[in-house]
Amino acid sequence: MNPAPEEGRTLVVDGGLATRLEDLGCDLGDELWSARLLRDAPDTIRRAHRDFFDAGADVAITASYQASIAGFTARGPTRREARALITRSVDLAAQARDAAGGGLVAASVGPYGAARADGSEYTGDYGLDPDPDIAVDTLADWHRERWHLLADSGADLLACETLPSYTEARALARLLAETPGVRAWFSFSCADAAHISDGTPLARCAELLADREQVVAVGANCTAPDRIDGLIARVRGAPAVVYPDSGETWDAASGTWAGTRDPEAFGAAARRWRQAGARLIGGCCRTTPDHIRRIRDHLD
Template sequence: MPQTNPITASLETPVVLDGAMGTELEKRGIKTNDALWSANALLTDPDAIYDVHASYFRAGAEIAITDTYQANVAAFAKVGIEREAALDLIRLGVRLAQQAHDNVKPDGLVAGCVGPYGAYLADGSEYTGDYQLSPDEYEAFHTEKIQTLVDAGVDLLSVDTIPNFAEVQALTTILAQQPNLVPTWISLSIKDPYHLSDGTPLDVVTECLDHSQAVSGIGINCTSFANVLPALKLMRQVTQKPLVVYPNPGDIYDPATKTWTAVEHPQTFADVVPDWLAASVNIIGGCCRTTPADIEQIAKLLKK
C-alpha cells in the first residue's frame, strides 16, 4: 500500500481516473449483455481486460479500476462457478490491472471495484436503488469481496454506483470493520443533481459519508454531464473530502436488453472539466460509454 493516501493527495493535484471497461470490451468482441456484464471477460478473455487497462494508462490515466464491478460470488454461482473459483476470478481482475500498471505506468494505482447489490440483480437497479436488504444481508454480500480485493493488493477501493442509502450506510460500517482497509471512495448513483437514485437527498448522503472515517473520498458516477456540476457544488457545501467524478456521456441504458442507445453529445470533457475543476473536484474519469480518447482529453486538461 502506498505510504500516502492517494485520494487525499488529490486535494493538491487533480488525478486522472480511467474510463469504461464494458464499452471497450464490447469493441473487442466480449459479450456483455447478460448478468455478468464485463465480468464475462474474466472467464473468456482475460487478455482483453489487460488490453483495456493498458490503453487507459497509455491515454494518461493514473488510476485503473479493476474489472470486478459485476464479479461477486453470488453472480458467479448463478452460472455454476463455486465460491473459491469465484474468489480466484476476483483476484484475477486485480492481477490484470496490476500487470498493466507494472508494464505501462509503474507509478499508477489500482483501485479494486466494488459494485452495488443492484448490479448483481442485473435489472438496472443500480440506477433506481429499488431493493431492500438488512444490514446483515449487505454485510454478507459485500464483506468477502472487499476483503478479497484488499488481500489481493489493491492500492485503493472504488465502491461504485451505490443507489440506495441503506446500502451506503451498511458499506460505511463494513469498511470501518476491515482490519487492513486501503483508502476508499464511495461513489453514488444519482437520479438528479440533488437526490440519490432512491430519492434520498444528496446532501444527507454526503453528510453521512463525510462523517465516516473509513471513507477517504466521495463520488458520483454513471450520470450525465448535466448533473455533475450542480451535484458537485451541493456536495462541496457539505464536505471537504476529495470529490470523485466519472460520468457517462448521457447515453441511455435499457435494463431489459442490457444495451446502451447512443444519443447526441453536445458537450465533450474538454467543455465541462474546467468548470468541474473550478468546483473543486479532485479525481476525474469516465464511466460507461467513455473511451481512452476521452481519458486522454481529461489528462491533457489536467496537465494544464
C-alpha cells in the same frame, strides 16, 4: 502509495471498461457483464486497462463491479475458483499499471443491484426489510466476503461505485470500519443534480461519510454530465470524485444509444469540475480512451 489525492492535485480515473471491451470485440450480453471475461478473456481486460493508462489515466477501476461468488458458481466454477476470479480482477489491473509505468488500482465494489442484474442498481429498490437497520445488516452480510477479498487483494483502494441507496452506503461504511488501513471512495448513481437514485440528498450521503480518515472521496458516477456541477456542490467534508456517462441516453425501445459522444466537450467540462472542487475525475458508460485523453489534456 497514498491513494488520496494530494492537496490541489487531481487524479484522472479511467473510462468505461465495458465500453472499451465491447470496442475490442467482446460480447457482454450476460448477467455477469464484463466480469465474465475474468474467466473467458483476461488478456482483453488487461489490454483495456492498459489502453486507459496509455491515454493518461492515473487510476484503473477493476472488472469486479458485477462479480459475485454466487454469480460465478451459478455458471460452473467452484466457490474457490470464484474467489480467485474476483481477486484476478485486481491482478489484471495491476499488471497493466505496472506495464504502463505507474498508477493506482481501485477495486470495484459494485452495488447489490448489479449482481441481481435487474436494473435495481439504478433505483435502490431491492425489496429488503422496511426497517433500515435490518436492511443494512442484510446488505453488509451480502457484501462482506467479496469486500474482504478485495480489501486483501493488494489494490490501492476500493471504489464503492454506482451506489443507488443511502442504506447500502451505510452497509459499506460498516465494512470499511471492519478493515482498518483500507481506503475507499463512495460514488453514487444520481437521479438529478442533488439526489441519489433512491431520492436521498447527496449532501446527506456525504455527511455520513465526511471526516472519516478511510474515505478518500465522495461523489457520483453513471449519471449525466450536466448534473455533475450541482452534485459536486453537495459534497462537503471530503474531496469529490466524479466520473459521469458520456452524455448519450439509452433508448430502450430501439435498443440503441441516442445523442453524440463528444470527447473534447467532455474534457473541457472536466476542467470546470476540477475548478468546482473535484479531485478524481474520469468517465463511466460510453466513455473511451479518447475521453480520458481529452480530460488529461485539459487538466494538464
